[in-house]
Amino acid sequence: MLARLVRTIDARAPWLIPLVGGRLDLEIPAYMVSLALHSAFLVVLALVGRSVHEAASRAMIRGGVVDGKLADSESTFQDLDQKAEVPPVMAAAGSFAPTLAPTITSAPSSAGAVPVSSDAAAGGPELARVDVQRATELVVPTATVLGQNVSIKGNGAEHVEGVEGAVDRIAVEILRRLEQGKTLVVWAFDASGSLQAERERLRKHIEAIYTHIDQLDESHLAADKGLLTLVVAFGRDRKAMTPKPTAELPEVLEAIGSVPLDESGDEETFGTVAEVVRRWGRYKDGAGQAYRPMVIVVTDEVGDDEPRLEEAIELAQRAKVPVYVLGSQAIFGRTNGYMSYTDPRTKRFFPRVAVRQGPESARLEQIHLPFWYSGPQYEVLEAGFGPYALSRLASATGGIYFVTRFAGEHMGFDPLRMKEYRPDWVRRDQYEAAVTKSPLRMAVVNAAELMQEQQKLPGMPSLNFPAVEDPRFKDVMAFNQGIAERTAYTVEEALGPINAAAKLRDREASRRWQAHYDLIRGRLLAMKVRCYEYNWACARLKKDMPKFKEPRANTWRLVPDTSVQYSEKAAAAARDAERLLNRVIEEHPDTPWSLLARRELKDPFGFKWVEAYVPPPPPRNESAEARKKMAKKAEEKPVEPPKL
Structure with missing residues (x-):
């Protein structure tokens, strides 16, 4: 074996032979020969490993990137406010699966590869902007080779270009x-x-799905x-x-169009999934042929029976x-979103009806603190992910979870950047245990x-x-100082534990929790300083x-002023607030x-008095x-909005 090793070294790295004595019959201590030979052996392994890695890298570079969608057409889902005009889909908005986008395929030929710019091939910023073609124009793997060529695993939410995507x-x-x-x-x-209002339009897209299957099958x-x-x-x-499972597409489309309106305002989403799995999870037809079911839920809310989430997951698993x-984005750090709705019977219009669309996490993880001065409040801000319970259902x-609705007035965020901020889609008890430990x-x-x-x-x-x-x-001054004092009290109550955990901040590994x-x-801190400065300015006047x-x-x-005059401690708190907020901007x-x-830094934290004419x-x-x-x-009782 020793001779074979020497021959290997001589063939792979002859320059090592002089280092180990050239000949084994020299009078060299045995431990030195052993040490030299083992060292040489490790070097040879490293060289072989490097060549394998380079070969694999070259093979990966030759792969193509497939990320197709249909051409723009009438959107199935409107924005959250149910406007008549559907806003254009934002290319950098949506919800995303950390291991899904883009899909890497092995290109069967040069004609089948989607062209990628040189910057993209080098891993530059162009990678996120690969040209998107019509699905019918792409070289899509056939059903027989799909499992071999495409690495797709459903493990959460995925960014798609509306329902068309x-x-x-x-x-x-x-x-x-x-295939299975x-x-x-x-x-x-x-x-x-x-x-x-969406279900009739959705029928067209369901028909397109089955048309795609016929084309690719x-x-x-x-x-x-x-x-x-x-x-x-x-x-x-x-x-x-449908009375029973059917292979006839017209029957499917007719069934979708016949879905009755449920006016209860209750969505038993997870109970429905559980019962579907119980009833159809091991379905066999009349001839005893077994089928492999899959469930596709179409909804725009979380569901009112979330306690049945784990039951549904266990049965499905x-x-x-x-x-x-197929659902909406969750509302960032909020439980409710809002939509406009017209009652089909009374034709009465309701401009702001609460719809439970969040949060994206198992518990609320963001404060609801109003911004001062003019500007957006961002009360309804898309989270970049689906609601926790539905995302966990899909992931587990x-x-x-396909995010299929985008609202033009809401912010969209780059899916590639947002991947590292994915919420913890674990069981609630696991989530609570992790929170309690920190x-x-x-x-x-x-x-x-x-x-x-x-x-x-x-x-x-x-x-x-x-x-x-x-x-x-005096009355106006006293009333508004009371508002500032009340806000400051609540802020102080929340700030105590937050400040106490400051030393642990750098130990937190999660980018989401750091942000x-x-x-x-x-x-x-910024609001605390503003409240103290406001009351100090009022007292001075x-x-x-x-x-x-x-x-x-x-x-x-x-009016806002950069000078903080209440105390040096207040000025120091203002500097801390600016440092923290700027760090958020720089790091996230x-x-x-x-x-x-x-938005918080848009206006400085101090105040000064100016004369004005109103x-x-x-x-x-x-x-x-x-x-x-x-x-x-004024005496009329306001009409209660419908439960959606």
Whole structure:
């Protein structure tokens, strides 16, 4: 064996022979010969490993990138506000699976590769902007080789270009299922009013999915009832819209169009998945042929039976049934989103109806703190992921959460950048255990839940005050100082544990939790300083009682100022807030955290008084009849918005 090793060294690295003595019959201590030979052996292994790695790298570089979608067409899902015009899809928005995008395939030939720029091949920024072609123009692997060539695993949420983008992906997922045997696809439709306007348009996209399957199914796996479909509607109850699984597409489309409106406002989403798996998870046709089911849930809300989440997951895992979801993005750090809705019976329009669409995490992880001064409040900010419960359902069962709705007025974020901020889609008890073990995470979720109680946060106090001689001056001043004091009290309550965990910040390994902590601490410090500066400025005005210098001036106005004058401690807190918020911007660019940090820094933390002129309101010349109508309207009981 020793001689064989020497011959290997002589062949692979002859330059090593002199280093080990050239000949083994020299009188060299045995331990030195052994040491030299083992060292040489390790060098040879390293050389061989390097050549293998280089060969593999060259093979990887020759691969192609496939990321296809259909051409732009009528969107199935409108934005959250149900506008008549669907906003254009943002290329850098959505929800994303950490190991899904892009899909790497081995290109069968040079003609089948999607062209990639030289910058993209080098790993530069162009990689995220690969040209997207129509699905019918791409060289898509056939069903028989799909499992071999495409590395796709459903483990969470995936960014797609609206429902049009999901069509091709769902078709591919069904074909992958068909490769394993006869397949039953169960479509579960949310029957609530919030989806009523969408279901008719969705029929066209369902038809496109089955058309794609026919185009790609070169082995005819779906023929002869190899692919069956069942349509289920759910709200408070469940109803199978097809009497039995069918292979006829017209029956499927008719069933979708027949989904009844459920006016209960309850969505038994997870109970529906559980019952579907129980009933159809081991389906066999009349001839005893076994089918492999997959469930596709179409909804725009989380569901009202979340306690049944783990039951649904356990049943689906046991039956090996993947669950896919077509839904909305979660609202960042919030439970409810809002949408406009027109009641189909009364035709009454409701501009802002609450819809439970979040949060993206098992618990709330962001504070609800109003921004002062003019500018957006970002109360409804897309999280970049699906809601926690639905995302966990898809992730744990091997399915995918497809984000299929984008709202033009909401912010979208780069999917490649957002991958590292994925929430923890583990069981709630596992999530709670991880939070409990970390004082930093515990401080974050406690602050988030405390600051979500909106009744404790009255909003921004007024910045305009009448002249000190005005009889209203004292009352106006006292009322608004009370707002600032109340806000400061709540902020102090949340800030205590946050400050106590400051030494643990650098030990936190999660980018998501680092961003949470820095943003929350920075915003709370900024608000604390603003509240103290506001009350100090008000106290100074009451003490000095200045007179207007401008003849037309009739109002004292507080405007932002860079100088913090309350105390040196307040000035130091302001510097800490600026440092933390700037760190969020620098370390987490193009994310929701960075957006909110920039908004907080838009205005400085101090205040100064300026004179202003506010024209008085015009006189109201209302007739007796107009006053009577207004009084009657005020007495009317407001119409309750529908439950969606």
